[in-house]
Amino acid sequence: MDAIALGPALISVERLYAFLAALLMLGEFALLIWLLKRVRAPALSSAAFSSAPLSLSRWFNRVLIGWVIGARLTYVALHWSSYQGAPLDILKLWQPGYHMIGGLVLAALASLWLLRRQGILLQVIALGSLTLGLTAFLGLKQLNPLGSNSSLDRMPAITLNHIDLRPVALDSIHNERVIVNLWATWCPPCRREMPLLAEADTHPGVTVVLANQGEQPLAVSRFLKGEQLNLKYALLDPAMQLMGLAEAQGLPATLVFDGEGHLIERHIGELSRAQLDTLLPEKH
Numbered sequence: 001m002d003a004i005a006l007g008p009a010l011i012s013v014e015r016l017y018a019f020l021a022a023l024l025m026l027g028e029f030a031l032l033i034w035l036l037k038r039v040r041a042p043a044l045s046s047a048a049f050s051s052a053p054l055s056l057s058r059w060f061n062r063v064l065i066g067w068v069i070g071a072r073l074t075y076v077a078l079h080w081s082s083y084q085g086a087p088l089d090i091l092k093l094w095q096p097g098y099h100m101i102g103g104l105v106l107a108a109l110a111s112l113w114l115l116r117r118q119g120i121l122l123q124v125i126a127l128g129s130l131t132l133g134l135t136a137f138l139g140l141k142q143l144n145p146l147g148s149n150s151s152l153d154r155m156p157a158i159t160l161n162h163i164d165l166r167p168v169a170l171d172s173i174h175n176e177r178v179i180v181n182l183w184a185t186w187c188p189p190c191r192r193e194m195p196l197l198a199e200a201d202t203h204p205g206v207t208v209v210l211a212n213q214g215e216q217p218l219a220v221s222r223f224l225k226g227e228q229l230n231l232k233y234a235l236l237d238p239a240m241q242l243m244g245l246a247e248a249q250g251l252p253a254t255l256v257f258d259g260e261g262h263l264i265e266r267h268i269g270e271l272s273r274a275q276l277d278t279l280l281p282e283k284h
Contacts, residue, residue, distance in 0.1 A: 002147070002268035003249050010189075010250040010269050012096075013147055017140035025133030026060050032125050059114055059126070066110030067103040068093070074102020075274070082274035095272035104134055152245050155180075155261040160211065160235040163221050168235055171261060176205030176281040178261075182242050182253040184213050185223040189270035190252040196276055198229050205281045209233040213240045213251060 003010040033056070075097045076083050076090050083089055111126045155178065157171045170180070181197055183190035201208035210231055212220045217236055224234055237243075246253055248268055256265035256279050265279055 002266065004146075012269055013144070014141065016146065018137055020140065021133045021137035022060075022064065024136050025129045026056070028132055029059070029126060029129040030056055032129075033122075036121075036125075059111065062114055063107045063111050063126075063130070067107035068098075069103075070106025071098035071100060071103025073106075074099035079274035079277070082272075082277045086273060089273055092272070095270055096275050097272050100134065100137070104130060151247070152255070152266075153263050155257050155263075156242070156245050158241055158245075160237050160241075161217075163217055163224070163234045163236060165217065168233065170209070173207055173209060173233065174259065174261070175207040176259050177279065178207050178209065178257040179279070180209045180211055180242070180255040180257070182211050182213050182237075182246070182248060182251055182255075184215055184251055185219055187251045191227075193252060193271050194227060194229055196271060196273055198231060200276055200280060201231050203280050207233065209235060211235045211237045211242050213237050213243055 003012045004016065072090065072093065078099065079097070089095070108127055108130055111130060112123055115123045115126055155171045155173070157169070159167050159169045162168050179197065179200060181190075181193075183194075185191070197208050197210070200206055208231055210224075210229075210233065212235065214237070216238075220234070220236060224230075242248075242255075243251075243253065246255055246266065250268065252268075252270060254265070254267045254271055255263060256267075258264050267275070
C-alpha cells in the first residue's frame with residue numbers, strides 16, 4: 001500500500017509516517033519538559049521560564065515550518081534542472097519532493113534560535129527530540145508496517161480499447177520506458193499532471209499510455225480534446241482492471257515499465273516534474 005484513501009483524497013503512507021514521527025517528537029519533548037519542571041532541575045530555573053516562557057506549540061510550529069522549508073529547498077537545489085523551467089512548481093507543496101536531512105538541518109537551526117534564551121539543557125533536549133523524530137521516520141520507512149508490495153511485476157497481458165474503440169494489447173507496447181497512467185476526468189490531481197505526461201510522451205525512448213478508469217468514451221474524448229492532449233495511446237479501462245492488478249488505492253496511479261516490460265516504479269498520487277524526470281531515460 002502506497003497511500004490511504006479518504007474519500008476522493010489520497011494520503012501517502014510516507015506522509016503518514018512523517019506525521020506519526022512528528023507526534024512522537026512533540027510528545028517526547030513535552031514529557032521531558034514536564035519531568036524537568038517536576039524535579040525542578042537546576043538548569044531550568046524559574047527565572048528562565050518567567051523571562052522567556054516556553055511555548056510548546058510555538059516551538060513545534062516553527063520547527064515544523066523550518067523542516068518543510070529546508071526539506072523542500074534542499075530537494076529543489078538537488079533537482080534544479082527540473083524546476084528552473086517552471087519555478088512556480090516549487091510552491092506546489094502537496095507534490096512529492098522533500099529531502100529529509102536538509103529539513104532536519106533547518107529545523108535544528110530554528111529550534112536553537114527559538115530556544116536561545118532557555119539554556120543549553122533545553123536546547124539539547126530539543127535536538128534530541130528532533131533526532132528521535134528522524135529516527136522514528138526512517139525506521140517506519142524501512143519497516144513499512146502499512147505498506148504492501150504489488151503482485152504486478154510485468155506489463156499485464158490485457159487488451160483495452162482506444163478512445164476510437166480499436167483494441168490495443170498493452171504488452172504489445174514497447175519502448176525504453178512505458179509509463180502507464182491510471183486516471184479519470186473527475187480527479188483534480190490527474191488533470192494537473194496531464195501536461196507533464198504529455199510532455200514526457202515527446203521524450204526520446206518514452207511512451208505514455210493514458211488508461212482512463214471507468215468512464216464513458218465520449219466524456220474521455222471531450223476532455224482530451226478540450227485540453228488539447230493528443231497522445232497516441234489514450235485507452236479506456238471501463239472495468240478498471242488495471243486498478244485491481246496494480247492494487248491502487250486511488251487515482252492517479254502511475255506504473256513505469258522498462259524495455260523488457262518489467263515494472264520498475266509504482267506511484268500512487270500526483271507526480272511532480274522532478275519525480276517524473278528521474279524516471280525518464282537519458283537523452284542520447
